[in-house]
Amino acid sequence: xxxxxxxxxxxxxxxxxxxxxxxxxxxxxxxxxxxxxxxxxxxxxxxxxxxxxxxxxxxxxxxxxxxxxxxxxxxxxxxxxxxxxxxxxxxxxxxxxxxxxxxxxxxxxxxxxxxxxxxxxxxxxxxxxxxxxxxxxxxxxxxxxxxxxxxxxxxxxxxxxxxxxxxxxxxxxxxxxxxxxxxxxxxxxxxxxxxxxxxxxxxxxxxxxxxxxxxxxxxxxxxxxxxxx
Ligand code: CDP
Numbered sequence: 001x002x003x004x005x006x007x008x009x010x011x012x013x014x015x016x017x018x019x020x021x022x023x024x025x026x027x028x029x030x031x032x033x034x035x036x037x038x039x040x041x042x043x044x045x046x047x048x049x050x051x052x053x054x055x056x057x058x059x060x061x062x063x064x065x066x067x068x069x070x071x072x073x074x075x076x077x078x079x080x081x082x083x084x085x086x087x088x089x090x091x092x093x094x095x096x097x098x099x100x101x102x103x104x105x106x107x108x109x110x111x112x113x114x115x116x117x118x119x120x121x122x123x124x125x126x127x128x129x130x131x132x133x134x135x136x137x138x139x140x141x142x143x144x145x146x147x148x149x150x151x152x153x154x155x156x157x158x159x160x161x162x163x164x165x166x167x168x169x170x171x172x173x174x175x176x177x178x179x180x181x182x183x184x185x186x187x188x189x190x191x192x193x194x195x196x197x198x199x200x201x202x203x204x205x206x207x208x209x210x211x212x213x214x215x216x217x218x219x220x221x222x223x224x225x226x227x228x229x
Contacts, residue, residue, distance in 0.1 A: 003029065003128030004226055005143070007136035009196065010150030012184045013157040015207060015215075019150070020132035021080050022212070023219050027130070032072065032123050034133035034140070036083040037116050038107040039094035040070045044085060051102050062111050070119070097165070097172060100180050104187035107134075113193050135194035137202050146226045148219065149198035152208040157181050 006029070008020045017033050024031035041061075045051035050060045072081035082091040093099065106112055113135075120140045124131060131140065137147035158178035165172045188196040198204065203222055207215050 002227060003126075004145035004223070005124055005127050005141050006130040006223070007141050007144040007147045007199075007202075008130065008132040008150060009134055009137050009147070009198070009202070010132075010205075011152070011154075011157065011181075011196070012188070013161040013181050014150050014152045015160060015212070016132040016150055018212060019207075019215055019219060020130045022216050023223070024130040025079060026216065026220065027223065028128075030123070030129045031081060032120065032129060032131040033081070033083070034116065034120055034131055034136060035103075036072075036091075036094060037070050037119070038112070039099050039103050040083055040085045040090060041065075041068055041112055041116070042099050042103045042106045043090055043094050044068050045106060046098065046102060051106065054102070054105075056102075056105060056109070058109065061106075061109070065111065065115050092168070095165075095168075096170070097176065097180065100184070104184045108187060108191040108193070110193045117194075134188050134196040137199035138197065139194045142199070146222055147199045147202040148205055148222065149202040150205045150207060152206060154178060154181050154185065156208045 006023065008016050010016050021031045042051065044064065045056065045061055048064065050057050050064060069086050071084045073084060075082045082089055083094055084090065117140050120131060123129065124141055133140070137144055137149070155178065158174060158181045161181065162172060162174050162177050205218065
């Protein structure tokens, strides 16, 4: 079977990463979490005082970009790639609410986006990839054979994120998470460069009432439709 490129885009916290990772592992494809890249840039900016109190020092971040190296290494225990920032494992830190609160303004900066998109295209050069994010089907891989646009209600998404963080032992408040989900939706959909929207040829998936297993079956069926032509 020929290996295709699969783009999974959608709103924050709707389980894109889990579904993209499961799909990639079933197909023997590479999985790339593009959001982790924007999160790693944000962590770098927060640590270096380039971003604080909701302000981003854009010239400093632009100058720092060549010093930010992001890589992924497959973790056999979790069966998913871990994110490394300049060689340091940052998988846990990039998922914190502090990073989530600052990532969308960082990801809206055109120079950050162009640097990340360039790296993402290199990762997907040979096909056989599942990448999830906001602009994968519209900007990164506009020729992807399969594009999926996922959503679910904001409350369902905030509940999932809350359970994910508390399961990892992180203290959090549901109202803060819901607010963060809604704010990120707004910024992601209204930014000038690559705003979040479905590609015209994307298939839509509202997974509010779907189980992970049901969703994986649905996705595998979509892949079959694209590869058995
Ligand atoms: O896991 P969740 O869907 O909540 O977010 P994520 O995929 O980790 O992405 C974090 C943030 O990075 C998003 O809220 C977007 O602001 C930004 N992002 C983006 O602009 N473009 C992408 N391709 C991926 C993420």
